[in-house]
Amino acid sequence: MSASLTLLQPGPQTSVQDAGRLGFQAYGVPVCGALDEPALRLANALVGNAANAAALELRLAGPVFEVTGGPARLALTGADAVIEVEQDGQTQRFGPWRAIDIPEGARVRIGPLRGSGGAILGFAGGIDVPVILGSRATDLKGRFGGHQGRALAAGDVVGLGPSPLHGPCLELQSPPSLAFGGTLRVVLGPQAEAFTEDAIATFLGTAYRVSREADRMGLRLEGVPLGFRQGADIVSDGIVTGSIQVPGSGLPILLLADHQTIGGYAKIATVISADLAAAGRLLPGAGIRFAAVSVAQAEEARRAQERVLAQQLAALVPVRALARVDHEALLRENLVSGVVSALESDEGRAAMDRIT
CATH class of the missing domain: 2.40.100.10 (Cyclophilin-like)
Structure with missing residues (x-):
């Protein structure tokens, strides 16, 4: 069974998008798809998907959701934002341009987007919604595709495609600049x-x-x-x-x-x-x-x-592990070698005699 996302807060306009619905414009069907296609491709690569897998496109700020039915792996690209993962009263914070493993039952919050009006949130396995005319993209005007043809709303449950979470999480160590030259x-x-x-x-x-x-x-x-x-x-x-x-x-x-x-x-x-x-x-x-x-x-x-x-894409590397400090182990160790008190050395005792 694959994991699902339960939307607690949807964000201003979060929709399912892929590379678009190509080949149907002659019939009046818009292409739609991600506004930032390079970001879509990078997000999918970070989580091990094909380049065209469906993802969530965020506008202005991201959603708050809970992962159910199994663990998930995600990656945010196309903007700077804080990703908060909360479980059992503990909160971890991550940045964009890297994959993050999310345990079952965890709550994820994507903060306001910085440096861009939109971003892509990719998931291992992709967003599992019906394929319509060769695409999973949401046509917001035509009200079809994606999740019920609309932006996500609180209470929606969105499934992820099957994907074994094997191998290390990847990151892009030198993200592209989002600065707009005007x-x-x-x-x-x-x-x-x-x-x-x-x-x-x-x-x-x-x-x-x-x-x-x-x-x-x-x-x-x-x-x-x-x-x-x-x-x-x-x-x-x-x-x-x-x-x-x-x-x-x-x-x-x-x-x-x-x-x-x-x-x-x-x-x-x-x-x-x-x-x-x-x-x-x-x-x-x-x-x-x-x-x-x-x-x-x-x-x-x-x-x-x-x-x-x-x-x-060729420069993606495993996420660098951050060193963790074991405070209990530190307290058990004597970390000071040699003199631990001024009074235990001849120089220290002489100095104290001069002061007194």
């Missing part, structure tokens, strides 16, 4: 000609800010409105993750994993795939600038990202 690289188009030259210059030359209207579907941006040659509307065509639509307001919308499959607004640019994880980590209020690159440069950036990820 710039997302884009390839202009596919409807760049729908915008004036001034609009293109403004788009590439000024800063935008993520508005409060930000979710897994996309980020509405605030800043200088962009002008059109003839208007925002086009004949609806396909949308990919990273497309930047510009509606009649002139303010861009950066579309993320849960985006619709077609749209009728002109798209000024597309964020390159190597920068999508950084876009998915952004929070309301974050500033963004856009820099245009060629298709060839975008492809090389993705190859470079894959090389770095391969190096990180």
Whole structure:
């Protein structure tokens, strides 16, 4: 029997995600999947899963849950947070980017995320929910996939797939930097000609800010409105993750994993795939600038990202054991050799005579 997670507190928006539901956009089905795919792959590697195993995606803060039905192994990636494991009145605290063995009956609390708006919590065996159209990812808008087609709620019980917990826990000793440099690289188009030259210059030359209207579907941006040659509307065509639509307001919308499959607004640019994880980590209020690159440069950036990820996966090592202090053993030992009292040495007695 495999372990299960009983949700005590779900977190702001905790959902089941994998690499996404590919191949069904022609039928109006969004891809969905993890906003930070490299973090998903690292989390799965840390716990011994295939790269596409389903995990929990956390937003802003993590859940509180109890492990039942057996032990579990987990790993948090994509953000910095404190992981508290409580059992029998004792609490241990761990950090991210490493696997942690959780005994049956333990309560786990994932604290607020730092350095990122989202994180991935992977489990050995993966999250065991039904496969729908080739994926376990949650489509929050369509209300299917994942756990009952929605974000997790208090009282939910989520099963883990079978996985023998053998071998040491692994860690990534040099985690990737989560610092956002402020710039997302884009390839202009596919409807760049729908915008004036001034609009293109403004788009590439000024800063935008993520508005409060930000979710897994996309980020509405605030800043200088962009002008059109003839208007925002086009004949609806396909949308990919990273497309930047510009509606009649002139303010861009950066579309993320849960985006619709077609749209009728002109798209000024597309964020390159190597920068999508950084876009998915952004929070309301974050500033963004856009820099245009060629298709060839975008492809090389993705190859470079894959090389770095391969190096990180190859660099996973067993967790370094922390030395434990046995206080009772220390008290039984005489740890001081030689003089233990000033009065027991000639020099000490002479010094005391001078003082007295």
